[in-house]
Amino acid sequence: MELGIVGTGSMGSMLTRTWCASETVPRVHVCNRTLEKAERLAALYPCHVHVHESVAELARVADWIFLCVKPQDARDLLPIVGQTISSHGLVITTNSAIGLAELEASLPCAAVKLIPSVTQEVRTGALLIMTGKRVTDEQEASLFSLLSSLGQPVRIPEEQLRVYSDMSSCGPAFLADWLLMFAAAAARRGVPEDVARHLLEHMVQGVGKLSASGYTLSDIVQRVAVPGGVTSEGLRILHEHQGDTFDALLAATERRQREHQQSAPHR
């Protein structure tokens, strides 16, 4: 099966680099609006990456096409892909704004929505998957197998995409920014800010490894927080000041997504 990636920006290049570096697939066909960007990527993996000058050209050779472009660009590309891809093909889009029903209505083949995360750079983290009505069991099994080389594929309901995506895809930014606020507070208490950031980076690496070794998040809290101790006092403050932060965050991202959809319903 030949894989094609349209858009070699952040997501498309990450998928291509990870598959090529891990030798998961023998070949990846790529194309990008700014051709030099695709060529720079191909220069890293000359044996694996084949650059195409247009989406139509790529669609003639790829059985599965990953559309890693912004929603307005994806909508413009759907008719081009739809004209060429076979009815047995698969179009996988990484953007959340286009619905599966709209995708399958514009294409002769099955469609999937895939929300990756920056954590797939290190072949870990969840990949959120929503499958269209035409996706066969065989296609789904092959897709899960392909994506397992990048992290943990997780099937989710399309109507809850926003909240799932906030956790797994936006989550790395939320967590990192929260730690930067922690470092800034430590700096206000005299710790050099670069030292504070460095220490927190090591701390979060350790938490990741504990989690990978089987610790749940609750286990980690319990392991560190002795009742009546200083960590427990810190946790009390966190709950007091930040208890509803994530409710507000989830409401805000949902609102922003709705605004995007309303301001450009067909682009």
Ligand SMILES: NC(=O)c1ccc[n+]([C@@H]2O[C@H](COP(=O)([O-])OP(=O)(O)OC[C@H]3O[C@@H](n4cnc5c(N)ncnc54)[C@H](OP(=O)(O)O)[C@@H]3O)[C@@H](O)[C@H]2O)c1
């Ligand atoms: N970044 C993330 O962490 C993340 C996570 C999950 C989902 N997503 C979603 O994935 C989608 C892509 O995100 P991204 O961060 O990878 O965006 P990006 O870095 O802006 O990459 C988009 C790429 O698409 C190319 N492109 C645009 N129109 C094209 C066309 N007609 N033909 C060929 N290539 C075209 C652009 O080319 P140029 O070089 O000419 O600009 C650019 O390289 C978005 O919908 C985003 O919301 C992103």
